[in-house]
Amino acid sequence: MSIAQGEFVGALDCGTTSVRFIVFDSFANIIAEHQLEFTQYYPRPGWHGHDATEIIQVAQECIAGAVSKLEGKGWSGKSIKTIGITNQRETTVAWHRISGKPLCQAIVWTDTRNKGEVTAYERKLNEVGFEVEDGSFDRLLTAGINMIERTGLKLSTYFSALKLHWMIQHYPEVKEAHESDNLLFGTGRLMGRLCQSIRLSPLCNLTGGAAANGLHIIDVTNASRTLLLNLNTLEWSHSLLRFFSLKPSILPRIVSSSEVYGTISSGPLEGVPIAGIVGDQQAALVGNKCFAPGEAKNTYGTGAFLLFNTGHEVIKSQNGLLSTVAYQNGPGAKPFYALEGSIGVAGSAVKWLRDKMGLINSAAEVNVLAEKESTSGGVYFVTAFGGLLAPYWDTSAGGMLIGLTLYTNPSHIARATLEAVSYSTRAVLEAMKADSGVELRHLKVDGGMTNGDIVMQIQADIGGFDVVRPEMRESTALGCALLAGSAIRLFGWDISKPETLDKVNTAGSTTFSPKLGEEERASGWKGWQRAVEKSRGWEDVQEED
Incomplete structure (x- = not known):
C-alpha cells in the first residue's frame, strides 16, 4: 500500500471514564480514532478517584492506536501537523516536584469527600472574613460577594482549591511536599499530568517529562475552575491562596488556549507541536462554533454542562450560575467569557441504572426501555x-x-431518568434567561446521551425550545482541534475570524421541536420543582475525617 501525505489535526480528549485520540481533516471529518476506558475508584460513599499513572499509559496507547489506524488507511502518521488536548477541569492531581510521581489518587470533579472543607471555609468567611488584595478584611456578606466577583465561582466541593486543601490535610506525603515547596498541582487527570505538570503531566510526558524539563502550565479555562484565579485579570490571586492556605510554588504558569506550547518528544508523533489546551466544556463551546455572544450549547456526558457565550464581558450571575473563561485565542488576545450551569449527573444516572440497579444491560437500552411508556407515570428522579x-x-x-x-x-x-437531565437543563436555562434577558430559541447539543432520539425529544418538550443535534457530535475533541489548528493557521483556520471555519462540521443536523402542550409542560415543571425541594437539606453536612 502506498503511503499518502496529508494534513490533519489530532485531539486528545480526556474524559471522566475514558480517553480518546481523534484525527480530523479540515472539514471535521473523523479520519481515525482510538478510545480506551480506565479504572474508576469508589472506595467510600461520595469518593471518586483516578490513578494518574494509568491514565498517562491509556493516553499514550490511544495516540499510538489512532496513528496505527491512520496508517492502516494509507496515510502517513506525519500527516498529523498539530494536536490539541482537552480535559475534565476540576479533577485535582498532586505530584512531587523532584520525583515526578503522583502523591495520591487524583480526586475527580464528581467527588464530594470535601463537604467538611466547604463547611469550614463558609465558617471562616463568617468568623474571619476575606482578605482583599490591599490586605484589609471584609465580613461575611461582602466577603462572599468578593469571592464571586473575583473568581466567578462559589464555595463548593466541585472546585479544585478545596480538593487540594483536603489532600494536604489528609495525605501526609502531600502535606510534606507542600511544606517543602515540592508540591505541584494541576487540574484534570490527564491535563494535570500531561499538560500542566513539570514532571508527570500530558504536556510534561509528551514534551519529555522531568529529564527534559517538561512544562508546568495551565490554560485560562482550566485555571478559572480552581477558585484561585482572578477572573478579571487572569492572574492567580495571592489573597485567595492565603485564604485557602496554599503556597504559590504549587501553581502552574497560566497560558492561553491557543498557542504552541512545545513539541512531542517521542513516540509516533515525535516533533508534532501541541498548540491547544482547553477545558472540556469550553472545548465543546468552540466545537459547536458558539463564537457569538448569546449562543449556547449543552454537553450531555457523565454530567451535563451548559455554556452561554457572553463575549468579552464577565457577567456575574444573580441566579446560581458560574462565570468562567470561555477561551483565549492566543497570548494577549482578549478573552471570551461564558455563563455556565453545571449539572453533576446526566449519563452517570444511566450507568447507575445499568451497573447498580440492573434495569438495563447497556446504556443504549435506556432509550428502548423509556420509549415503552409515554410518560414517567408521575415519577420524578432527582439525581442528587x-x-x-x-x-x-x-x-x-x-x-x-x-x-x-x-x-x-x-x-x-x-x-424519569432521562427527564431528570432535561428538567435540570431547563432549570439552568431559566437562570441564564434571568441573568442575560435573552430568550433561548434553540439549544446546540453534543455528548454521548444525545445519541438517543427520545432524550432529545424529551428535552425539547420539557424546555419548550428546539434542540439542534449535529451529525458529527465529537464537539469537545473538535473544539481543542480547532484551537490547535488556529494557533498554526492550519487549513487557514483562525478562531478570531469565524468565517474561516464556515466549512467545518457542516454535514448536517437534526432538529427536535416541542410536541408537548404548554399546560402539560407547566405541570411537569411544577412537579419537578416540588421534587427538588423535597430532596434539599437531606444530609446533615458535618466535618468528618
Whole structure:
C-alpha cells in the first residue's frame, strides 16, 4: 500500500471514564480514532478517584492506536501537523516536584469527600472574613460577594482549591511536599499530568517529562475552575491562596488556549507541536462554533454542562450560575467569557441504572426501555448523588425517586431518568434567561446521551425550545482541534475570524421541536420543582475525617 501525505489535526480528549485520540481533516471529518476506558475508584460513599499513572499509559496507547489506524488507511502518521488536548477541569492531581510521581489518587470533579472543607471555609468567611488584595478584611456578606466577583465561582466541593486543601490535610506525603515547596498541582487527570505538570503531566510526558524539563502550565479555562484565579485579570490571586492556605510554588504558569506550547518528544508523533489546551466544556463551546455572544450549547456526558457565550464581558450571575473563561485565542488576545450551569449527573444516572440497579444491560437500552411508556407515570428522579450543582448549589441534597406507586414500572423509572437531565437543563436555562434577558430559541447539543432520539425529544418538550443535534457530535475533541489548528493557521483556520471555519462540521443536523402542550409542560415543571425541594437539606453536612 502506498503511503499518502496529508494534513490533519489530532485531539486528545480526556474524559471522566475514558480517553480518546481523534484525527480530523479540515472539514471535521473523523479520519481515525482510538478510545480506551480506565479504572474508576469508589472506595467510600461520595469518593471518586483516578490513578494518574494509568491514565498517562491509556493516553499514550490511544495516540499510538489512532496513528496505527491512520496508517492502516494509507496515510502517513506525519500527516498529523498539530494536536490539541482537552480535559475534565476540576479533577485535582498532586505530584512531587523532584520525583515526578503522583502523591495520591487524583480526586475527580464528581467527588464530594470535601463537604467538611466547604463547611469550614463558609465558617471562616463568617468568623474571619476575606482578605482583599490591599490586605484589609471584609465580613461575611461582602466577603462572599468578593469571592464571586473575583473568581466567578462559589464555595463548593466541585472546585479544585478545596480538593487540594483536603489532600494536604489528609495525605501526609502531600502535606510534606507542600511544606517543602515540592508540591505541584494541576487540574484534570490527564491535563494535570500531561499538560500542566513539570514532571508527570500530558504536556510534561509528551514534551519529555522531568529529564527534559517538561512544562508546568495551565490554560485560562482550566485555571478559572480552581477558585484561585482572578477572573478579571487572569492572574492567580495571592489573597485567595492565603485564604485557602496554599503556597504559590504549587501553581502552574497560566497560558492561553491557543498557542504552541512545545513539541512531542517521542513516540509516533515525535516533533508534532501541541498548540491547544482547553477545558472540556469550553472545548465543546468552540466545537459547536458558539463564537457569538448569546449562543449556547449543552454537553450531555457523565454530567451535563451548559455554556452561554457572553463575549468579552464577565457577567456575574444573580441566579446560581458560574462565570468562567470561555477561551483565549492566543497570548494577549482578549478573552471570551461564558455563563455556565453545571449539572453533576446526566449519563452517570444511566450507568447507575445499568451497573447498580440492573434495569438495563447497556446504556443504549435506556432509550428502548423509556420509549415503552409515554410518560414517567408521575415519577420524578432527582439525581442528587453528590448534592446539587447549578442553579441550586446544595451539597446537602440527597438523590430521590419520588411519586412511586404500585403502577410504577421499570419503563417509568427509565423515562424519569432521562427527564431528570432535561428538567435540570431547563432549570439552568431559566437562570441564564434571568441573568442575560435573552430568550433561548434553540439549544446546540453534543455528548454521548444525545445519541438517543427520545432524550432529545424529551428535552425539547420539557424546555419548550428546539434542540439542534449535529451529525458529527465529537464537539469537545473538535473544539481543542480547532484551537490547535488556529494557533498554526492550519487549513487557514483562525478562531478570531469565524468565517474561516464556515466549512467545518457542516454535514448536517437534526432538529427536535416541542410536541408537548404548554399546560402539560407547566405541570411537569411544577412537579419537578416540588421534587427538588423535597430532596434539599437531606444530609446533615458535618466535618468528618
